[in-house]
Every structure is written in structure tokens, then in C-alpha cells.
Amino acid sequence: MNTAHYAHWPQGLPHHLITPSTSVYENLRISALRYPDKAAIIFYDSVLTYRQLHQEVLALAGYLQQVAGVGKGDRVLLNMQNSPQFVISFYAILRADAMVVPVNPMLMTDELEHYLQDSGAKAAIVAQELFPRLQPLIGHAELKHVIVATYADHLTRDTNLKVPEFVQTASQVQDNAQVSGWRTVMQAALLPSEHLAGPDDLACMPYTSGTTGKPKGCIHTHSSVMFNIVGSPTWSGAIVPNHVSLAVLPFFHVTGMQSVMNAMIYCGGTLVILPRWDRDTAGQLITRYNVTSWTLVPSMMIDFLSNPRVDEYDLSRLNRVSGGGAAMPAAIAQKLLDLSGQVYMEGYGLSETMAPSHLNPPQKMKQQCLGVPYFNVDSRIVDPTTLQEVRQGETGEIWIHGPQVFKGYWNDPQKTAEAFAELDGKQFFRSGDLGYIDPDGFFFFTDRLKRMINASGFKVWPAEVESMMYQHPAIQECCIIAARDAYRGETVKAVVVRKPGNEVSADEIIRWAHEKMAAYKVPRLVEFVETLPKSGTGKVMWRTLQEKEAATQTS
Known part of the structure; x- marks a missing residue:
């Protein structure tokens, strides 16, 4: 194991992190106990406190159990844009001892059918504008009940912000034996049974695709999900309830889910949520709510900084701007630095690692760089043919061993076996990405072993x-x-x-x-x-x- 990166480790932090041995739901329960009247979510100026958030989570969890028939270990499809209802649904599914199956809201009916058949989801929570795509699949596979959310139900205050039409649209849900509207669920106020899920139980299954053409479910337990919920904000010094995060990355994607949504709930921070990217509204929200942390992909930053109105926005409270998914162009990173004084913190992770396995240290951030293996992670560069570790500076496949690594692909033992290999007595996940390590121990991406x-x-x-x-x-x-x-x-x-x-x-x-x-x-x-x-x-x-x-x- 290369430890050259230890010389650049964040000051005062251990190399190995101890995380809670509880379900992820407990993070919300504890924050609601600590900060009941604090804003958990701000949605176009409408505020949802931690107490209110927790109450709605319990009501939805009770409905999932008592009406939708969801039991321990069952899968529940979650299909919607960033919204208060996404956060509520995510934690309610976990509170019901079930497993979240988050899917991209862009998916069409034919694509959704595979997710339902493969996961065996018996229930789904879907946004109203996406329901027509899912409706033909009710009764197919195991899907028996669908709860339909209307974003407008959480627009409780007037706003001068630009609210998209699909967010403003009032509820048009027609309840029946298989379909329930969000208001129906909340008005029922059913209490869930005792929470039984623990660290080793199923928690979340994001899907990733591959060379076979069919998306594969990445099995994550509460333990593997919890690790990055705690690790990511600890690394950047963000574990304080005063933090306000602008949530523009989609929550169905592991980076938005973990580094933004779940991290803020764990810390007791505030999520300022945008369902769809809008550079003007983003700038207004950063200014209005003194946003302190912002995670986004380079294409969003390019668009934001090209806005002729960018100088009107107050970015002075930002103390962390981060992201991944693609390298940030050097010219854009410099423009961000000039405008806000912030260096863009890049990282690296996959659905299989539930967000980061590598991050740049806050005090030494290299650009177009994946960063270093962070807490508890052993990462190597290995020749993909000989399966032997290569010398520093040589290119090979990035292998990852750590507590956030998934347990395998759902219903696919062959692909699971192919995804792992042993080295020095440890099981490593083979990322399929090629890279090298520099003399400081920082990892750099060069190419892909797999088509993507x-x-x-x-x-x-x-x-x-x-x-x-x-x-x-x-x-x-x-x-x-x-x-x-x-x-x-x-x-x-x-x-x-x-x-x-x-x-x-x-x-x-x-x-x-x-x-x-x-x-x-x-x-x-x-x-x-x-x-x-x-x-x-x-x-x-x-x-x-x-x-x-x-x-x-x-x-």
C-alpha cells in the first residue's frame, strides 16, 4: 500500500474513521431531536423543519408498511426530481426497513420495466409528472402499489424565484386500490412498526450499466452507505449544523445523494433544493441563503460562470465547492477561484463505492486530479492483464478496497465475481478505470478499460x-x-x-x-x-x- 499521500493528509484527522453502527435513518431521527425547529429543507423559499421532515417520514413509512405491504428487505423504487418529497421518501423507505432503488427521472417506460423486473420492487414512489411512464407497469413483475408525489404540495410560501411549471402543477392524482396520492398518505398519518434495520441490512441499490447492455443493481447495506455519509463532510471539515448546501446534483445519483443530501441530514445542516438546474435561480439562492457548500459537475459550473449576471451574486459565504464525474477545465477552475476565492475540490467515486473513494485534501488540491485514497481506503494501480501492481507513475487499472465498496451486483453472481480480485490478502473492486499515481500519492485518470x-x-x-x-x-x-x-x-x-x-x-x-x-x-x-x-x-x-x-x- 502506497502511503505517500499521508504527508498531505488533512491536519488533525485520523487515517481510519469510525462510523456509527446504526441504520442510515437514525441520522435523521437524531438531527430531528437535536434541531427540531431548524430548517432542514428550503424549497423555493418554503421551509421544512427537521421536526416536520421527520413527521412526514414516519407517516410515509407507516403507509408503506400498512397499505403498500412493504416489509424488511423489500425494494421500493424511487423516481423523482430533487425535492422535499425525495428526501422524505428516501428516509421513509429506510425507516420501513426496506431498500431504496433510486432511478433517473429521465428514464422511459421500457427502461423502467427492467429496473422493476430486476429489483423485484413491490412498491414505487414517483413524482406526478413522471407517473404516466410508470403507470402501465403497475401489476407487472412485483409492483403492486404506487405513491404519487406532487412537488407543489411543498410550496407553502410565496416566492419571487422562478418556479418551473412542473413544480407548480397542483395534484391531479386519482386514488385507487393501487395508487395513492401524497396528501392521502400524509392525512392517514399511520405509524410504522419498530425499526429493525441495522448496519448489515439492505439500504440502497443504485444501478450502473456495463458492457452487457443491461443496468446492474449495486447492493449497499446501511454500513457501506453510512461510511461516506460521515467520511465526506469530515474530510472537508463540514460537520457543523450551520452549513447550508445548494442541492443541484440529482439525488438519485450517488454523489448528490451522499455528499449533499445524506451528509447534510447527518450534520443537521440545511438543504437548499433545486429540482432542475437553473443558473440564475442557483445564484439567487446562494446569495439569499448564505450557501456555504456547493457540489456540482463541471458543465454546471461552466454555465454558471458564463452567466452575464454572475457578478450580481454573493458567493462570499462559500467555503467548499466540490464535485466529480469529469475533470474541471483549468480555465473554469481559475475563473471560480478569481470570483469566489474557492479552489474546486475534485474527487472520484462510483455507484459501486457509494460516492467517494478518493478526494483531494483541502490544503493541497490538485486540478484534473482524482485525489488520494481517503479514510480507510486502500487503492492500488494494477496491470489489468497480469493482475500485478505496477510501479509508481505507470498506468494501470484503479483497484479499491474500503468499507464503502458494494457487496455485489443484484442477481448477478458472475458479474460480481468478475468485479473483484484479491491482492495482498484483500478483496479489491476493479473499477474499470485506468490511471496512475504521482510521487505525492495522488491518483490521476487516464482512460477507461470499459466502454463508457x-x-x-x-x-x-x-x-x-x-x-x-x-x-x-x-x-x-x-x-x-x-x-x-x-x-x-x-x-x-x-x-x-x-x-x-x-x-x-x-x-x-x-x-x-x-x-x-x-x-x-x-x-x-x-x-x-x-x-x-x-x-x-x-x-x-x-x-x-x-x-x-x-x-x-x-x-
Whole structure:
């Protein structure tokens, strides 16, 4: 184990962190006891105190158990934008001793069907504007009951902020035996039974995709989720209830879920929530509520700093600006520093590690750098072929051993076995990312061992998109590759062979794709070719197409 990074360790912090041996729900219960009248959530100027938040969590947990039939270890799908209801739902599912299955609100019906079938979720909590996509699936697989949330129910005060129409829309839910509106649930005020879940029980299952094309559920217990809830704010010195965090990263994604939502609830801080990115509203909220911490992806920061009104906003209370998902361009990081005095803290993590395994030390932050293995983490750079550790400075696969590493892929023992390897008597997770370690012990990303496109921090797995594209009646063959994009970093490109005699256009394919898959997966570019390059065994040589695309972008 390389310990060169210990020389740059945050002053006064231990190398190994002790975290609570409780369920994640207990973090909310304790904060509600400590700070009952403090603002837990601010949503377009409407305030929800910790006492109110906890009361709604108990009411929803009781309803899940007594009406939806949710029991210990059952999976509950959670499908909505950032909102008070997302936070309430997350903690209510845990309070009901069940497992949260968070999904991207961009997903369409065909995509949602896989999540329901694979997870075996017997209940779902969904936002009103997303309900039409889920409604046809009620009764399929194990799904028996759906609770529909309306964001407007938590708009309790007038505001001069710009509130999107989908947030303002009043409840239109029609209750029946299988569907319950949020107000119905709260008015029932059913109390949950004794809380039984402990550190080793199922807590959360974010999905990640891969080379097979089907998303895989990452099994996390309360213990693996808890570690980064405590570790992340401890590392940056944010464990004080005075902190106010602007929540713009989606809560369904592990970074927004852990480093923002769950970390603030643990600390007793305040979440200022935006359901959808809006640079003007973000600036107004930072100013109005003296935001102290802000986690976001580079594309958001690029947009924020390009706003001609940016000088109108008061960023003086910010003491931590952080993120990941993609490297922050040096010019943007410098502009942030000039404007706010803040150095952008970069980190590295995956769904399999429930957010960070590596972070930059606050007193020595390197740019375009993954950081160092933080509390309790042993990370190595290993030759992916020989499975032997490489020398410092050489490139290899990033391997991770730590308490936040997942327990395996749901219902997929083969992929689970392939994801782990032993080294020096320890089980390491093989990240599939390539990188190297510098003389200071800092990790840097160089390439991917697996096919993946990173579009504004969203992971797009080409095999998954290809499997959906083949449903188009005019497509004979298709290969998905990455194309450079000035704003998104990378974007999705489809290289398509049309069926003989078919003259379908690129625009027609793109419009069709928008109906079938989440917007971030949809190819922005379509190139038609006569044939795709293939190996002697008939496999499409995607890397040849990727290298050709890269060459056109640099020429």
C-alpha cells in the first residue's frame, strides 16, 4: 500500500474513521431531536423543519408498511426530481426497513420495466409528472402499489424565484386500490412498526450499466452507505449544523445523494433544493441563503460562470465547492477561484463505492486530479492483464478496497465475481478505470478499460444504447461511440448501417430515440455508413470507430 499521500493528509484527522453502527435513518431521527425547529429543507423559499421532515417520514413509512405491504428487505423504487418529497421518501423507505432503488427521472417506460423486473420492487414512489411512464407497469413483475408525489404540495410560501411549471402543477392524482396520492398518505398519518434495520441490512441499490447492455443493481447495506455519509463532510471539515448546501446534483445519483443530501441530514445542516438546474435561480439562492457548500459537475459550473449576471451574486459565504464525474477545465477552475476565492475540490467515486473513494485534501488540491485514497481506503494501480501492481507513475487499472465498496451486483453472481480480485490478502473492486499515481500519492485518470461515455457526469454505456437502437425498424447495425462536446465534455454518437432500401434520416432516428430512452443517452449525432468494421470473429470493432472519431476531432 502506497502511503505517500499521508504527508498531505488533512491536519488533525485520523487515517481510519469510525462510523456509527446504526441504520442510515437514525441520522435523521437524531438531527430531528437535536434541531427540531431548524430548517432542514428550503424549497423555493418554503421551509421544512427537521421536526416536520421527520413527521412526514414516519407517516410515509407507516403507509408503506400498512397499505403498500412493504416489509424488511423489500425494494421500493424511487423516481423523482430533487425535492422535499425525495428526501422524505428516501428516509421513509429506510425507516420501513426496506431498500431504496433510486432511478433517473429521465428514464422511459421500457427502461423502467427492467429496473422493476430486476429489483423485484413491490412498491414505487414517483413524482406526478413522471407517473404516466410508470403507470402501465403497475401489476407487472412485483409492483403492486404506487405513491404519487406532487412537488407543489411543498410550496407553502410565496416566492419571487422562478418556479418551473412542473413544480407548480397542483395534484391531479386519482386514488385507487393501487395508487395513492401524497396528501392521502400524509392525512392517514399511520405509524410504522419498530425499526429493525441495522448496519448489515439492505439500504440502497443504485444501478450502473456495463458492457452487457443491461443496468446492474449495486447492493449497499446501511454500513457501506453510512461510511461516506460521515467520511465526506469530515474530510472537508463540514460537520457543523450551520452549513447550508445548494442541492443541484440529482439525488438519485450517488454523489448528490451522499455528499449533499445524506451528509447534510447527518450534520443537521440545511438543504437548499433545486429540482432542475437553473443558473440564475442557483445564484439567487446562494446569495439569499448564505450557501456555504456547493457540489456540482463541471458543465454546471461552466454555465454558471458564463452567466452575464454572475457578478450580481454573493458567493462570499462559500467555503467548499466540490464535485466529480469529469475533470474541471483549468480555465473554469481559475475563473471560480478569481470570483469566489474557492479552489474546486475534485474527487472520484462510483455507484459501486457509494460516492467517494478518493478526494483531494483541502490544503493541497490538485486540478484534473482524482485525489488520494481517503479514510480507510486502500487503492492500488494494477496491470489489468497480469493482475500485478505496477510501479509508481505507470498506468494501470484503479483497484479499491474500503468499507464503502458494494457487496455485489443484484442477481448477478458472475458479474460480481468478475468485479473483484484479491491482492495482498484483500478483496479489491476493479473499477474499470485506468490511471496512475504521482510521487505525492495522488491518483490521476487516464482512460477507461470499459466502454463508457461521460456526458455531463452521466454515464452512458454504449452497449445499453445499442440494444435499444436495434429496436428501430430501419437500423440493420449500430455502434455507439463518444464524440467531443464543448459543453457536455462527451456526447453520444451513433454510427448506423441502414437496412437495404431504407432512407431514414438522422433526425428521424434521434426523434425516435427520444421516445425510447432517457435524454442523456440519446445520440446527438448520427453517421450513416455502408458497413461497420469487424474482427475475424465478426465482432464490431468499436475502438476503430472511436479512434477515427478522435482523429477527426483533433485534425
